[in-house]
Amino acid sequence: MHIQDYLAAIVFGAVIGIVARILLPGRQPIGLILTVLIGMGAAVAGTWAADRWDLHSDKHLVVRGHEYDWLVIGVQVGIAVVGVAIAALLAKAFSTDDADRYDRHRH
Known part of the structure; x- marks a missing residue:
């Protein structure tokens, strides 16, 4: 892995965070910025984990080269x-x- 791979993972991570939020059922009470930051962290961690445990496939997605x-x-x-x-x-x-506390006690 080269530094540009990790930088690309960070940029791609913004999209990954949003996809993760969409995949989760229900409403998440966190903001977009935190979602993107989690996605960026997950992209770096996922890149590291895949490199560490040699998790790679022969199927690739090409985006802007x-x-x-x-x-x-x-x-x-x-x-x-x-x-x-x-x-x-x-x-x-x-x-x-x-309001959230009121709703929990009401039901």
């Missing part, structure tokens, strides 16, 4: 889904929104 391995993308999206889910759970757990 850069090849993305579909298996690596799958690892990245999986990490992003977990990251977004954890962030959403933490946001709900530490929410101080009175």
Whole structure:
């Protein structure tokens, strides 16, 4: 892996974070910026994990001259889904929104 691979993973990570959020059912009480940051972190972590454990396939997606391995993308999206889910759970757990608290006690 070269530095440009990690930089591309960060840019691609923004998209990965949004895809992860779409894949999760329900509404996540986290903002777009946090979603993108989680996606970027997941892209770097997924790239590292795929390199570390030699997870590569012969299927590639080419975007603007850069090849993305579909298996690596799958690892990245999986990490992003977990990251977004954890962030959403933490946001709900530490929410101080009175309306949210009212709705929980009402049901």
